[in-house]
Amino acid sequence: MSAIRKIELPMSRQTAESLELGDMVTLTGPVKMTAGMPTHQRILDFIDAGKKMPMDLSQSAFFHLGSYSRDTGNGIEILYMNPTTSTRFNHMMPRIIRHFGLRCVGGKGGLDSACAAALKDVGGVYLSFLGGGAPLHSESIRRIEQVAWTDLVSHYRLVAMDVAELGPLTVAIDAHGQSLYDNLDASVRQRREQIIEQLNLARARRD
Amino acid sequence: MTIKDADIQKLSEDLYSWALRKVPEDTKVALAAARDRETTDTARRTLNMMLTSANRAENDNQFVCSDSGVPVYFVKIGTKADWNANIKSAIRAGFDHLVETIQPPLLKHVTNPLTNERSYSGRHMPIITYDLVEDADYIEIICSPKALGSGRWAAMELFTFPTLETIETYILDVAIKAGAQHCPPVVMGVGIGGTFDYCTKLAKEQTLREIGSINPDPQVAAMEERLCEAVNALGYGPMGTGGATTVLGVHVDYAAGHGFTPVAVAFNCWINRRTRARIYSDGHVERLE
Numbered sequence: 392m393s394a395i396r397k398i399e400l401p402m403s404r405q406t407a408e409s410l411e412l413g414d415m416v417t418l419t420g421p422v423k424m425t426a427g428m429p430t431h432q433r434i435l436d437f438i439d440a441g442k443k444m445p446m447d448l449s450q451s452a453f454f455h456l457g458s459y460s461r462d463t464g465n466g467i468e469i470l471y472m473n474p475t476t477s478t479r480f481n482h483m484m485p486r487i488i489r490h491f492g493l494r495c496v497g498g499k500g501g502l503d504s505a506c507a508a509a510l511k512d513v514g515g516v517y518l519s520f521l522g523g524g525a526p527l528h529s530e531s532i533r534r535i536e537q538v539a540w541t542d543l544v545s546h547y548r549l550v551a552m553d554v555a556e557l558g559p560l561t562v563a564i565d566a567h568g569q570s571l572y573d574n575l576d577a578s579v580r581q582r583r584e585q586i587i588e589q590l591n592l593a594r595a596r597r598d
Numbered sequence: 599m600t601i602k603d604a605d606i607q608k609l610s611e612d613l614y615s616w617a618l619r620k621v622p623e624d625t626k627v628a629l630a631a632a633r634d635r636e637t638t639d640t641a642r643r644t645l646n647m648m649l650t651s652a653n654r655a656e657n658d659n660q661f662v663c664s665d666s667g668v669p670v671y672f673v674k675i676g677t678k679a680d681w682n683a684n685i686k687s688a689i690r691a692g693f694d695h696l697v698e699t700i701q702p703p704l705l706k707h708v709t710n711p712l713t714n715e716r717s718y719s720g721r722h723m724p725i726i727t728y729d730l731v732e733d734a735d736y737i738e739i740i741c742s743p744k745a746l747g748s749g750r751w752a753a754m755e756l757f758t759f760p761t762l763e764t765i766e767t768y769i770l771d772v773a774i775k776a777g778a779q780h781c782p783p784v785v786m787g788v789g790i791g792g793t794f795d796y797c798t799k800l801a802k803e804q805t806l807r808e809i810g811s812i813n814p815d816p817q818v819a820a821m822e823e824r825l826c827e828a829v830n831a832l833g834y835g836p837m838g839t840g841g842a843t844t845v846l847g848v849h850v851d852y853a854a855g856h857g858f859t860p861v862a863v864a865f866n867c868w869i870n871r872r873t874r875a876r877i878y879s880d881g882h883v884e885r886l887e
Contacts, residue, residue: 393639413640413840457664459705470702473664476747476779499747500779500838519839521647522747522781523663523869526654544706544716546664559647561640561839571839572778579774579832586831590766593824597817 395559400452402494404514407566412574416518417558418495421536423448426457426475427547430540431483438490445539446551448491455480455498456520456528457546460538467538469552471529474499474520485509497560501572507564517564519571531557599881601681601737603688609875609883610692610724613741614669615700617873618661621652622887624809625785625846625870632783632836632843641841645783648836648868662869666704667743669693669724672806676734680879685737686726693724707745727799736876736884742806743871748784751776754798754862765790765861766825772863773829773845778838781867783846785809786829789862792853797860804849805866806874813850822848836868846870 393414398406400420410416423446425431437444458472477484477498484502487493488509496502496510497518510517521527536551564570626649633645655662671689675681697704697718706716708723731738753772757764769788776784787807789800813819825848835841846868866872874886 395643413638415640415643457705459664459702461703471661471664475665476750478779499781519837521644521651521837522867524647524651525662525664526658526660527647527651529660546705559643561644561837563839575778575832575834575838575840579777579834582831583770583774586828587763587767587770589831590770590824590828591763593820593827594762594766597820 397556401450402452404494404566407494407514407516410516410562410565412562412565412569412571414562415559416562417556418452418560419555419557421551421553422452422454422557423549423551424454424456424458424472425547425549426455427543428479429543430547430549431480431487433540434487435483438486446537446549448493450492450494452495453491453493454496454520458550459545460535460548460550467535469529469532469535469550471525472532473525473528474522476500477502477517481506488513488515501563501570504570504573507568507570507573510564510566511568514566516562516566518560519563520560528557531555599680599879601679601683601877601879601881603683605877605881606683606685606688606737606739607692607695609739609877610671610689610741611696613739613873613875614693614696614743617741617743617871618666619655619659620873621656621662621869622872625868626652628809628846629783629868632846636836636841636843638841640839641835641843644836644839644841645843652869661702663745664705665745665747666707667745667749667871668708670742670744671724671726672729672740672742672803673726674729674731674738676731676736678733678735679737680735681737689724689726694719736878738874738876740806740872740874745867748780748865748867751780752801752862752864754801754860756794757859757861759857760859760861762821765859766821768861769825769863770828774832776865778834780865781869782834782838783836783843783868785866785870786845786848787864787866788848788850789860790850790852791855791859793855794860796853798862798864800851800853801862801864804851805864806872807849809847818850818852822850825850
């Protein structure tokens with residue numbers, strides 16, 4: 392098997408550009424996360440208004456992860472975290488990617504070709520997380536740095552944390568505009584008729 | 599002995615908690631078999647991570663997924679069961695008590711569709727379907743918490759006197775639309791015929807069938823087999839990043855209807871949340887999965 396690459400964050404553009412589709416990586420260092428649609432809207436509102444974000448997202452690793460956070464009185468802890476479906480944010484992500492020059496984005500299910508084009512512009516990648524991986528992802532949390540926008544429900548908040556060997560994650564959109572999702576969709580479009588023909592043949596063999 | 603509110607409340611609460619921490623045995627077996635069939639490192643590793651995550655959640659009493667879904671229950675009441683309970687209220691009380699006491703706590707996923715406001719309760723929640731089981735002396739409860747990741751890709755369409763080709767092409771196209779999105783490999787439940795409401799119920803029930811179970815009707819069994827092959831030929835693979843396993847099973851049921859024929863498709867993601875138990879008239883509880 393090919394090796395799983397261990398990457399220290401923040402990730403350089405050069406490192407991002409060296410990653411190939413299907414590579415698996417682990418990440419160590421600072422990451423940001425949220426799973427909220429209202430959160431993305433608020434980020435766009437802040438960009439439009441030229442307001443200062445509660446945390447700096449520039450060139451960061453920004454992931455679509457939902458988490459349960461609570462204040463212990465002695466700091467904030469995250470009890471569990473897990474990816475949410477990134478494609479829900481397709482229409483919002485190109486501006487966010489370009490504005491902050493995001494180096495890594497991720498979650499599950501991928502992003503569309505407009506997002507892939509934005510990632511290419513800024514030299515960023517999309518990393519696919521295991522859905523249903525809460526026990527694995529949660530144990531990588533070393534420290535919670537900040538939880539912002541606490542007026543929102545827990546999984547919508549913007550969280551900054553430090554992780555150790557988060558992953559493995561699959562490189563699903565590279566920094567050159569290539570996307571596993573687009574490739575699979577194109578392949579399915581090309582083979583759909585043939586697959587239907589095979590279904591028809593299998594049915595005819597029975598009849 | 600008589601089955602009482604407290605029995606129903608306790609069991610519905612337990613079933614939910616179990617469903618969040620335990621991937622069914624048949625599903626783990628199917629994931630392991632899929633791992634051994636896959637040919638790329640990425641697909642094999644992804645399936646391996648699924649199995650590791652499932653085992654860790656079970657052993658450490660953690661949730662497999664952060665999206666604990668909304669409470670969905672199926673209640674099958676034995677016509678010979680001895681019961682005296684307000685089943686609906688008892689299940690609601692069970693879920694309310696779960697929300698107050700479960701560790702780790704649940705995130706708020708119950709959503710008002712008119713405002714998108716999220717909380718732990720709402721109109722017609724929990725969602726409960728009732729059926730009767732003739733001659734049985736138990737009440738069976740199935741809990742299958744439904745989350746957004748796979749829930750949002752279910753679909754149905756109404757046809758008039760469709761051919762099997764039309765029906766199967768539609769099912770394939772629903773799988774194509776879901777693509778990489780629903781945390782594959784999934785279980786696909788398909789309902790054909792009946793009425794608008796009954797057809798979707800059939801599809802949903804089929805997602806709860808044991809993986810590897812064979813439909814007793816040979817015509818339907820053959821349809822399940824060829825649809826399974828066709829969906830896997832799409833190549834979306836584990837977590838939709840490519841591979842030979844997009845579906846662990848396609849389960850089909852049908853009902854007679856008029857010439858207008860609804861076809862419904864529902865998905866369970868790879869963690870395949872599904873727990874089931876029976877309370878017998880003498881009070882003892884049998885956990886089936």
